[in-house]
Amino acid sequence: MKLLIVEDEPRVASFLVKGLTARGYGVEHVSTGGDGLARVQSDGDFDLILLDLGLPDVDGLDVLRAIRARGLTVPVIILTARADDREAGLRLGADEFLVKPLPFSHLLERVQARAGAA
Numbered sequence: 001m002k003l004l005i006v007e008d009e010p011r012v013a014s015f016l017v018k019g020l021t022a023r024g025y026g027v028e029h030v031s032t033g034g035d036g037l038a039r040v041q042s043d044g045d046f047d048l049i050l051l052d053l054g055l056p057d058v059d060g061l062d063v064l065r066a067i068r069a070r071g072l073t074v075p076v077i078i079l080t081a082r083a084d085d086r087e088a089g090l091r092l093g094a095d096e097f098l099v100k101p102l103p104f105s106h107l108l109e110r111v112q113a114r115a116g117a118a
Helices: 010-022 033-039 060-069 083-091 104-117
Strands: 002-006 026-030 048-051 076-080 096-099
Touching (some): 002 010, 002 033, 010 104, 026 033, 033 060, 060 076, 076 104, 096 104
Parallel strands (some): 002 026
């Protein structure tokens, strides 16, 4: 399973990449919304996207909006500290909305659930 992590915080990104790679996932990381959008060209590019909302260039909700506007159905798990954006994220097409910080085991559970659904 190929995952794209769109996360600007280096420590969080490193933790996610190491943890998910150790569990056998193919992981690519980008730190801006623009780079995330550039990497996602078709539904076949990635099996799952982990998307932060507080990105330095483009808000994560706008990234999600652009992904869905392209007609892409790739599952997206929002992983953010912005709990107040839950309704907006789900309305725009996120499959899951997780609030940081959370135990890695909980994130892994949600990734595995989406992997089974993909």
